[in-house]
Amino acid sequence: MGPGGACWRGGGVPRGLKRWLSSSAPAPRVCVVGSGPAGFYTAQHILKHHGGARVDIFEKLPVPFGLVRFGVAPDHPEVKSYGAEDNRVLGIPGENLSGVYSARAFVGWYNGLPENRDLKPDLSCETALILGHGNVALDIARILLSPLHLLRKTDITDGSLAALACSKVKRVWLVGRRGPLQVAFTIKELREMINLPGARPVLNPADFTGLENAIKDAPRPRKRLTELMIKTALEKPGVKPMEAQAAAPREWGLKFQRSPQEVLPTADGRRARGIRLALTRLEGWGDSAKAIPTGDVEEVECGLVLSSIGYRILPLDPAVPFDTQRGVIPNSSGRVEGVPGLYCSGWVKRGPTGVIITTMNDSFDTAHSVLEDLQGGVLDMSTSREGFGAVESILRSRGVRPVSFSDWEKIDAAEVARGKAAGKPREKIVDPQEMLQLIGH
């Protein structure tokens, strides 16, 4: 934990305390690393069901909540939660050109993640292209095309709002390597995009030929999602509610069966001017269909390329087992294989998929394993552990001052006060040094 690290403690609630006090074993000390939704939900469940437990939550940043603060789109305050340490790389030529960004960095930038605060994405082009058909891709498209007055009311950072105010982007392509039946985004997010004021959906009806029949027996969510795409593709401008959309100054569209092959450079070789896509055909059916290149290619002009092809979990520490193939910690119901007493939850447990509710249930499952092991005597509880007390003395000996929860509350109050002046829920502080100064560190 660096100088900006934080630790929060939660005491047990009275329920269950009686049973605990009657036992002679010391109170269990639980250490949770990471204060995102998975960390908090796990802690909550343990505290709720074990009156005697003490939980310390550690975080590397001076502010808590991980994905809820830094991942969820600012115009989605009702969902406020995804997190992983890295993005998947495309592995194609031109990926490092200026004008090419990972979704993770871009999302971090507009959400005030300290490490991405200086991203300064170049928004001077008219066409942006997002690789991937997931919800993150839709989040980014929406932020790029949303009218400013809608974004102003959110907790999007001032810096990104200023950059978006000067943005020339008026067209966004979302490109998937497979077809409409394999998109990874969900209906709520798609509907929101379709209804985005000032932006017109451009879907090619030919992409949906024959799909109405094909989805007859598909699971209901997939069926409804496909029906919405078909309906949108077939709606003609001038037919309500498309009337208003027809005059929209901005547009977005879905391109299917196109796999990224190369980001094309400008004549001086410095920045992106377009992308070459390999056309694909599908082999197999449904979710498991595979995209196979046909040999044909297509070039699309765009000055901004955002790669939104999913997140990647990085190994945490050599002492923690890691399955590099699957990008997860090998575990069974959260119990880390081969390391008794170590548990995992969240994306590191199951991979970078799912919405907050998935993480909540999954964290409860891990907490349940902890409780079961405590009760079943699997964990060595014979001696009392100091928990944060021990860590604090190590930190003190190294001259490190951790940020406490009440310190965070001061940062929180300052952010809310700054936001109030601008009519926003908060103005996030993006510089950790400034956060530390604010709490007198």
Ligand code: NAP
């Ligand atoms: P995702 O849902 O896994 O989507 C990734 C997309 O990238 C897929 O379309 C995938 O296509 C494509 N892709 C992967 N590798 C590729 C490659 N090498 N070349 C081309 N395309 C590639 O990931 P995500 O959008 O990052 O979202 C992560 C999780 O967070 C999801 O569970 C999502 O639902 C959730 N989330 C939820 C919300 C919300 O609730 N509002 C918002 C944001 C994110 P294939 O299917 O062909 O692999």
